[in-house]
Amino acid sequence: MKMARVPYLDRENLAPENQDLLKRNINLYRTLAHSPNALRRFSGLGQFIRFDSKLDPRLRELAILQVGWLTRSKYEYSHHIKISRDFGVSDDDIRGMIAESEGRPSDLEPVIKAALRAAREMTTDLAASDATFAELAAALSTEHLTDLVITIGFYNAVVRILETMQIGVEDDYQKYLEEFPLPSD
Known part of the structure; x- marks a missing residue:
C-alpha cells in the first residue's frame, strides 16, 4: 500500500477552532484538514448530500x-x-x-x-x-x-x-x- 502524500493530521495538530473538523476521524478528513476552510466547505456539501438531499x-x-x-x-x-x-x-x-x-x-x-x-x-x-x-x-x-x-x-x-x-x-x-x-x- 502506498503512503499518503501528505501526513494525516490529528485533532491536536489543528488550531482549537478547527478541531471539530476531525470529529469523524477518517483519513480523508485527516488529509484535507491541511486546508481547514476547504475541508469545512467540502464536508458541508457531503453533509447536504447525505442528510439534507431529498x-x-x-x-x-x-x-x-x-x-x-x-x-x-x-x-x-x-x-x-x-x-x-x-x-x-x-x-x-x-x-x-x-x-x-x-x-x-x-x-x-x-x-x-x-x-x-x-x-x-x-x-x-x-x-x-x-x-x-x-x-x-x-x-x-x-x-x-x-x-x-x-x-x-x-x-x-x-x-x-x-x-x-x-x-x-x-x-x-x-x-x-x-x-x-x-x-x-
Missing part, C-alpha cells in the same frame, strides 16, 4: 458505490458499502450494482438502473447521455434529478482527491473490500 438514500448510495466501483477507489467504495447499509442498501443491491456494471442483468428497479447508468456515463464520458437523462427526468422530480447529478459529480471529485493524495483505507473498512472485491485492472 433524493432516495438507497438510490443515492448505489450511485456513489457505482462511482467507487468504476474508478476502483478502494477508499470510497469500502466506506460507502458501510454507509449504504445504514441507508437501506442490501447485499443483493450491491451485487445488482456490480452485475449492471458488468453488463449482466439484475433485479434492480428501472430508476436505479438508470441512475447507475448515469453514474457510469458521468464517470467515463463526462456527462450522462440524452437517453439516460430523459429516462431519469421521467422518473424523478427536477430537484431529485439535480441532487443525483450533484451527488455523482461530487463523488467523482472525491475519488480523484483520494487517489491523487493516495489516502489509505482504514483497517476497519478493509473487510468491506474482502466482502465485495473490486475488479482487478
Whole structure:
C-alpha cells in the first residue's frame, strides 16, 4: 500500500477552532484538514448530500458505490458499502450494482438502473447521455434529478482527491473490500 502524500493530521495538530473538523476521524478528513476552510466547505456539501438531499438514500448510495466501483477507489467504495447499509442498501443491491456494471442483468428497479447508468456515463464520458437523462427526468422530480447529478459529480471529485493524495483505507473498512472485491485492472 502506498503512503499518503501528505501526513494525516490529528485533532491536536489543528488550531482549537478547527478541531471539530476531525470529529469523524477518517483519513480523508485527516488529509484535507491541511486546508481547514476547504475541508469545512467540502464536508458541508457531503453533509447536504447525505442528510439534507431529498433524493432516495438507497438510490443515492448505489450511485456513489457505482462511482467507487468504476474508478476502483478502494477508499470510497469500502466506506460507502458501510454507509449504504445504514441507508437501506442490501447485499443483493450491491451485487445488482456490480452485475449492471458488468453488463449482466439484475433485479434492480428501472430508476436505479438508470441512475447507475448515469453514474457510469458521468464517470467515463463526462456527462450522462440524452437517453439516460430523459429516462431519469421521467422518473424523478427536477430537484431529485439535480441532487443525483450533484451527488455523482461530487463523488467523482472525491475519488480523484483520494487517489491523487493516495489516502489509505482504514483497517476497519478493509473487510468491506474482502466482502465485495473490486475488479482487478
